[in-house]
Amino acid sequence: MKHLNKILVAVMMVMGLSSHAQDSNNPWAIAFGVNAVDTKAGAEGGHNWLDRHFSQPFAVKDNWNILPSVSYLSVSRYVGDNFSFGLSGTVNKIDKFVTFAPEPASVMHDSRGYIVTNPGDLMYYGVDATIKYSFMNLIKSKVIDPSLSVGGGYTFFGDSSFGTFNPGAGLTFWFTDNVGLELATRYKKAFGDRTEGNVDFATPDAPSLFQHTAGLIFKFGGKDTDGDGIYDKDDACPEVAGLKEFNGCPDTDGDGIQDSADECPNDFGLAALNGCPDTDGDGVADKNDACPTVFGLAALNGCPDADGDGVADKDDKCPTVAGPKENGGCPWPDTDGDGVADKDDDCPTVAGPASNRGCPEVTTEALDNLKIQARAIYFNSGKATFKVGDVPARLDAMANILKNYPNAKFSVEGHTDSDGSDAFNQTLSEDRANVVREALLERGIKGENLNAVGFGEGSPVETNKTAAGKAKNRRTEVILQK
Template identity: 75%
Template sequence: MKHLNKLLVAVMMVMGLASHAQDSNNPWAISFGVNAVDTRTSAGGGSGFFDQHFSQPFAVKDNWNILPSLSYIGVSRYVGSGFSVGLQGSVNKIDKAVYFRPTAPGHDGRGNVVTNPGDLMYYGIDATIKYSFQELIKSKVIDPSLSIGGGYTFLGDDSFGTVNPGAGITFWFTDAIGLELATKYKWAVSPSDPPGRNDYNGEIDTPSHFQHTAGLIFKFGGKDTDGDGIYDKDDACPDVAGLKQFNGCPDTDGDGIVDASDACPDVFGLAALNGCPDTDGDGIADKDDACPDVAGLAALKGCPDADGDGIADKDDKCPTVAGPKENGGCPFLDADKDGVLDKDDDCPTVYGPASNRGCPEVTSEALEDLKVQARAIYFNSGKATFKTGDKETPARLDAIKEILKNYPNAKFSIEGHTDSDGSDKLNQKLSEERAAAVMNALIERGVNVDNLVSKGFGESQPVASNKTAAGKAQNRRTEIRHIGSKYQGKL
């Protein structure tokens, strides 16, 4: 039992080592399984070292001691460059011991005899330095290795130290789980007088032996902060979940470009444009395209130039006709030859001075004609409706419209007046309504509303005496006055 306690202490040491937190990809591994002890090597029979040690390497039934249960446990830590260090504890029961007794009956022809030394308990504690060839051969499944180490073996009431060269191979089912097969030759460096020593013939049976193991191995200890299945050591973005093909970095829009290199990480885009979309296909990313929905030129920030004058259509006052930039993209045209370019001419087909934006000035003859026509518009007595039965009023309104359309930028005031009959308040209201009636009639005939205003002056501005019927008739009138340009204050 005291040797079993030693193995338990070794196992506890192994478990304690395995509990340390780590910061690299699965640097720790724990293994467990069954072990077999082959004592043939201690017998000494045969004609040489290799004949003694390797003549019957797989005589399992004859030479191997196997405890049919979990009989070893080990832990190791990867230290880099293919090397790992480990500690292993094992237990077995020796019921087949091979001794060199050439004079004994039943020897195998080499002088070796297999006997039962009394079911001796076997305990081993071994430290190992192992080199793996897996990285060298670039395999994800096959992992061959060589090892060297030392340990201490307890056999019955005896114990001795060993030097342990060995070899092994692991077959990895996953990145972290594998089947481990290993063997080591445990060469006794301080042999005692083991059970089975043949004092009769003076031959010393050394305790050197082979120990073979087969079991499962599990890697662990890696850290994955963002939980994306990629260990921090290999994760280029350890704090944010990502994809394996991008070394753990995310690609939010799924365009194949990692967010860190994606100029438009939330919108699916093109690799040629650093992950940004190009809706109109003109090779300019939407974020840099002033006209993202219509193909254009890089020189114009993605906007088209239909006339090829170097001015984007959206800024070109004449997008289908080439013209210089200083003329807004329009050619220098002056159709009416008035010295005002068509682009600045409010009346491009009618001659007019630049002071009036290319439109003709309102002449005194036109104003006189407006005066005559306006004063000849009659209303029903006391009302703002045109006089019933007067067939001339529509013709006069048409005549006024024809005069006004010759002056598209001129502004005119339609003004109503009354005689002195009635109250001032009533006359003021009636004059305003009559002026508005004339203005509305002109607007209905196509005169621009922006060119007109209406006002009422009641009886305050008579043109004749209100003491006579003839004078009152002259005072009941409408006037049309030119009051300037509709652009006044904006020029």
């Protein structure tokens, strides 16, 4: 492991400039593992070029030099168009050096004339730059990644050193998007004479060789701010987690329409309605539907029109009978617009509920006002005549109140003080009630809606022991008949 120091130093020097990463999402990659050196390719002689280089490519036990530890490290960067550039460092120990000795030979050799010797403690170091082309995109695979490469480097072989030209090939199997098993081989064609050091055999030229590597590769360097698995450079919404099919943008309600194009991003909806729901299925989005839970017509903002008269049921005063819009959807007019047609409206010009046949209900406020006005009409003692004062104004005010309730039935009640006999006071109270009734009839109140009754001296509102009290007891009341 101590030999890795030289490799790590060389790799770190060029880490910012080099790489053979696999894609643009994670431009950086680092790989490490073991390497094997086969010197048979550099053995001079041999029967022919193919014999020297490929006669025994997998003679692992006989020809391969393998250091039983992590013995190579590479750092790489993707540069575009399936190309990557990187630097690698390797270390090994040569204990199987292959040479060629033509027959007869003074040493033992195999039947093809190759001799394998152990040169002793001969260390191997290599630093190589590589340009690699990946075929993974061309074959449309996400697992199998074949490649070809070319490059050059420098080899330290014992006490000697020399440059090399390195064509090669590789095959990577990706377990995940970022982790894989990398297998590679390269032929390292040596240039320059090899200076003999502590090697005790004649090898006048720098030895060419095959070097094979196997190890793990890890891709990294991609930025994914929102953590949605889509890298920022391809993410249309890099700060908000989203879906791959929407280039990283979210679809909060899961309706298949990304939020930026969804008019109702928090409610599951329909594509035809720009992502908005349509609860009643009438083709009008709920947000635009005035009747979202009842199937209706688009022309009426999603509301139904049972009688087909063009007036939505919710606005139609006669929803089951067709009528013109100006009549509120009824075939007959409704002058006061209270929902009761004039033909059924006892008060066609005054709005009121249908429960009261279109007439307004008499309010407590109106009754209180009637009481105030009626009690302010004072009579002369012992007579059914009005005292001088604002009586006409009081009667006008009472008539105006009663006109607001044209179908309500009222009773004018007459009362006296205690002066005189009971019989006299009874007759006097009736006369006073009739005087007020006649005055109201003259002001337009219908006779059938107003009667008169006397109560004599039996219902005083003040004491009869004082003149002021007696004056208040000589009065009339206007009471609503139930």
